[in-house]
Structure formats: structure tokens, C-alpha cells
Amino acid sequence: MANKMKSARSSNRVESQRFRLGVFIIGCVALSTYIVVSKPQIDPFLTRIAGSSKPLNPISQNNLEAKDPVDSPQTGTLQENMNPTKPLCHVSERRGDLCEMDGDIRIHQNTSSIISVEPFERNELWRVRPYSRKGADNDFNKIRELTVKSSTDAPQCTKNHSIPAIVFSVSGYTGNLFHDFTDLLVPLFLTARQFNGEVQFMVTDMKQWWVDKYLLVFRKLSNYQLINLDEDDQVHCFKHVIVGLQRHKELSIDPMKAPYGYSMVDFTQFMRSTYQLERDTVTKIEEYPRKNPRLLIISRKRTRAIINVRRIVQMAEELGYKVVVGNANSLSNITHFAEMVNSCDVLMGVHGAGLTNMVFLPPQATLIQIVPWGRLEKIAMTDFGYPAKDMDLNYLQYSISERESSLIRVYPRNHPVFKNPSSFHNRGWDLVKTTFMDNQNVKLDLRRFRDVLWKALESLMQ
Numbered sequence: 001m002a003n004k005m006k007s008a009r010s011s012n013r014v015e016s017q018r019f020r021l022g023v024f025i026i027g028c029v030a031l032s033t034y035i036v037v038s039k040p041q042i043d044p045f046l047t048r049i050a051g052s053s054k055p056l057n058p059i060s061q062n063n064l065e066a067k068d069p070v071d072s073p074q075t076g077t078l079q080e081n082m083n084p085t086k087p088l089c090h091v092s093e094r095r096g097d098l099c100e101m102d103g104d105i106r107i108h109q110n111t112s113s114i115i116s117v118e119p120f121e122r123n124e125l126w127r128v129r130p131y132s133r134k135g136a137d138n139d140f141n142k143i144r145e146l147t148v149k150s151s152t153d154a155p156q157c158t159k160n161h162s163i164p165a166i167v168f169s170v171s172g173y174t175g176n177l178f179h180d181f182t183d184l185l186v187p188l189f190l191t192a193r194q195f196n197g198e199v200q201f202m203v204t205d206m207k208q209w210w211v212d213k214y215l216l217v218f219r220k221l222s223n224y225q226l227i228n229l230d231e232d233d234q235v236h237c238f239k240h241v242i243v244g245l246q247r248h249k250e251l252s253i254d255p256m257k258a259p260y261g262y263s264m265v266d267f268t269q270f271m272r273s274t275y276q277l278e279r280d281t282v283t284k285i286e287e288y289p290r291k292n293p294r295l296l297i298i299s300r301k302r303t304r305a306i307i308n309v310r311r312i313v314q315m316a317e318e319l320g321y322k323v324v325v326g327n328a329n330s331l332s333n334i335t336h337f338a339e340m341v342n343s344c345d346v347l348m349g350v351h352g353a354g355l356t357n358m359v360f361l362p363p364q365a366t367l368i369q370i371v372p373w374g375r376l377e378k379i380a381m382t383d384f385g386y387p388a389k390d391m392d393l394n395y396l397q398y399s400i401s402e403r404e405s406s407l408i409r410v411y412p413r414n415h416p417v418f419k420n421p422s423s424f425h426n427r428g429w430d431l432v433k434t435t436f437m438d439n440q441n442v443k444l445d446l447r448r449f450r451d452v453l454w455k456a457l458e459s460l461m462q
């Protein structure tokens with residue numbers, strides 16, 4: 001009997017070993033710092049407790065129990081799983097665990113529980129942090145953990161809802177524009193859009209300023225006032241509940257897996273409609289010969305700055321662009337910045353969160369990503385290159401040479417920084433980040449970069 005009861009422990013221990021092995025730390029400071037996580041799949045945050053795991057002997061149970069006092073929410077007599085329905089939660093995607101339930105579902109903030117009320121005890125219990133970047137790092141532990149379980153027993157409903165609910169956390173890396181979109185807004189679109197507004201959002205780890213910042217997006221996706229699960233004292237009852245958000249890949253959507261085949265093109269169209277952005281296509285030069293194509297340069301300040309940005313502006317103007325220099329800080333008023341981005345035909349900047357603004361560009365516009373020194377091409381493609389293509393943008397990538405890097409004044413030419421940047425990647429992301437991301441500026445070679453600006457112009461002529 002006891003072995004069935006506490007099968008939980010074994011999976012927990014395995015998970016914590018995996019946790020130690022695999023978790024990976026990256027820092028982040030609001031908009032000015034940009035983060036990428038390149039560690040492959042590690043999944044310590046969603047712990048399957050019952051069901052498939054092997055029973056433990058009583059001794060190790062006790063050991064684990066001592067270390068793990070929070071982990072005994074189960075009550076009543078447990079029985080064999082005689083009801084082989086589909087599991088409440090699944091871990092099909094690398095970053096986004098997802099629980100989905102139909103039936104009599106009760107959400108009780110008091111116990112952080114989401115309970116699927118069932119006639120027979122199935123003994124299923126999961127712990128979930130509903131933010132789509134599992135395996136990320138320490139900050140993940142700050143995200144509120146919810147229990148998703150089946151039970152024959154549950155508190156009385158104090159509020160009945162006829163619409164489905166989506167439960168998610170707005171903690172994690174929110175505040176960094178890239179993470180706002182890749183971890184939350186794109187997954188939220190992917191999960192919620194199918195309900196056409198008839199869905200109730202329930203949020204944990206509430207950050208009011210963040211919700212206010214994207215209020216238009218929330219309003220467009222849900223017709224109902226958001227419920228702050230942290231301060232709520234009701235027992236909410238639903239017939240359909242989703243915990244966590246669907247997520248496919250960085251800043252993008254795989255239409256093969258998305259409801260109704262949603263794609264990033266649908267997402268950017270949704271953003272343009274949300275922010276009432278007018279331009280659905282670029283301005284072709286032949287059609288409007290007297291209108292200069294607009295180039296937006298995203299200029300970072302603290303790291304990965306373009307040192308000779310004035311010369312670039314000058315050169316671009318000589319080529320016929322109307323140039324706007326923007327800065328991620330302007331994003332405090334996202335409506336305003338979105339309008340500005342949408343008015344442009346080309347957006348350029350060094351690899352960093354500011355490039356996320358491409359979601360507001362009209363289709364067929366061009367993104368130019370400047371890749372700093374340090375073998376960062378793969379990350380550059382994953383975070384912005386492939387997403388740009390998925391958004392139906394024209395994508396150009398410019399890798400700087402050693403001579404264009406500020407590192408040349410820091411390290412001798414025969415240093416591994418120049419001779420073997422790959423060796424830094426073998427030693428972990430932290431080192432890559434401090435060496436190449438946090439302490440490097442670029443000084444673009446005017447002659448080389450001119451060709452890229454030309455190519456972007458050509459794309460407006462076809």
C-alpha cells in the first residue's frame with residue numbers, strides 16, 4: 001500500500017538530480033540586457049509524481065520525506081489507476097509544459113491547486129510552474145508552483161464559469177522585450193487565440209505594470225477582466241482549463257502544431273491589428289518614387305553599441321534612406337514605438353532584445369541583424385533569423401570581422417578570443433555572455449556594410 005502511495009518520491013529524486021545536472025544560469029537586466037538560453041532540454045520544473053514511476057522502498061521514502069516537507073498534499077486512500085484517461089499534463093515541448101483538463105475543474109488559490117474532480121481516484125499529481133521557459137535558471141524558482149491533480153474530493157465552487165480558463169505566470173524574464181514576446185505574448189496568442197475572446201485569463205506572480213503595458217493585447221485575446229490568482233479567495237469552477245502556455249520555438253510558431261494552423265504571419269497581423277498599425281506591406285520604390293524608404297536603427301547604449309552610428313546614418317541617407325534612430329527605452333510607450341517601427345521598411349541593429357520590434361514591421365520589410373564577434377551566428381539565427389523569415393520578413397545577417405569589434409583593443413590578436421572563439425562556447429554560456437555579449441561594441445566597416453544597406457534597398461525595388 002505504502003509503495004503506491006509514495007511513488008511520488010522516486011520521480012522527485014530523479015528530477016532533482018537532473019536539476020542539479022542541467023540547470024543553467026543567465027542573468028538579465030530589464031530591456032538593456034539580452035538573454036539567450038541555449039541549453040538543450042532539461043525539465044526539472046514539471047514533476048510527474050504519480051502513475052508511471054516505480055515504487056520506492058520505505059527507507060528511501062523517509063529520507064526524501066525529511067528533505068521535502070511540502071510534497072505531501074495527497075489525502076485519502078489511493079487506489080490503482082483503473083481509469084486510463086489521458087494524463088492531465090504533458091511535456092511535449094521543450095520549453096512549455098502544458099496541462100489541459102476537461103470536466104469538473106476547480107481552481108483554488110488558497111492551496112495553489114487545480115483539481116480535476118473525478119469519480120475514481122487516479123492518483124495523478126503534477127507540479128507546474130506555468131511560464132514557458134522551463135529549464136532556464138535560478139529565477140525560475142521564484143515562479144509560483146501550482147499543483148495540478150485529480151481527486152475525488154474538492155472544495156465547493158463559489159464561482160461557476162461557462163468559458164474555459166488559461167492559467168499562466170507573468171514572472172520569469174518579463175520586462176525584457178525579447179522574453180515578453182518569446183515567453184509570453186507569442187505563447188499566449190498560440191494558446192488563447194482559438195477561443196476568440198471567450199476565455200478567462202488567470203494570472204499568478206502578478207506584475208501590474210507589465211499587464212498594463214500589454215493591456216491592449218490582453219483585451220484583444222480575452223473579453224474578460226483578468227483574475228489575479230495571487231489575491232483571489234474564490235473557488236473557481238470551469239469545464240475546461242489550460243495551465244501553462246503552448247510554445248514551439250524562439251519567437252515563432254510551428255503552424256503544423258498550432259490550432260487552426262496559426263503562423264507567425266498571423267501573429268504579426270494580430271499585433272498590427274491590436275495596435276492599429278496601418279502598413280500591411282512595404283513601400284515599393286517604383287510605386288512611390290518620391291518617398292524615401294525608411295530605415296530604423298535600433299541603437300543599444302550599454303553593450304553591443306554601434307560606435308559609429310552617425311557615420312552609418314550619413315551613409316544610409318546618401319543611399320536614399322530616411323533614417324530614424326530608436327532605442328529600446330522608447331518602448332515604455334509601446335503603442336508609440338510600434339507605430340514608429342511599422343512606418344519603416346528596414347530595421348537594423350546588433351543582436352539583442354531590441355530586434356524583437358520586428359514584430360511590428362510590415363510584411364516584406366527587411367531585418368538586418370548585426371552579429372558581434374564570437375561565433376554567435378547560431379544564436380542569432382535561432383532568436384531572430386528564423387523568426388524573421390517566419391514573419392515573412394526579408395532577412396539579412398551581417399557578421400562583423402575582428403577589426404570591427406571593440407575586443408581588438410582588449411585582447412591581443414593571437415588570443416583565443418580571436419583565434420578560437422568556439423572554445424568559449426564549450427565552456428558554458430556564462431563565459432560567452434560576459435566575453436562577447438556584455439563587453440563588446442561594434443564599429444561597422446562602412447564599405448562592407450554599405451553592400452548590406454544596398455541589398456535591403458534592392459528588396460524594395462523588386
Ligand SMILES: *[C@@H]1O[C@H](CO)[C@@H](O)[C@H](O)[C@H]1NC(C)=O
Binds near residue numbers: 110155233
Ligand atoms: C484559506 O486558508 C486559510 C488558512 O490557511 C483558511 O483559514 C481559510 O479557511 C482558507 N479558505 C478557504 C476558502 O478554504
Ligand SMILES: *[C@@H]1O[C@H](CO)[C@@H](O)[C@H](O)[C@H]1NC(C)=O
Binds near residue numbers: 157160
Ligand atoms: C455551480 O454549479 C454547481 C453545479 O451546477 C451548483 O451545484 C452550484 O450551486 C453552483 N455554484 C454557484 C456558486 O453558482
Ligand SMILES: *[C@@H]1O[C@H](CO)[C@@H](O)[C@H](O)[C@H]1NC(C)=O
Binds near residue numbers: 333334335336337
Ligand atoms: C503612447 O503613444 C500613443 C501613440 O503615439 C499616444 O496616443 C498615447 O497617448 C501614448 N500614451 C502615453 C501614456 O503616453
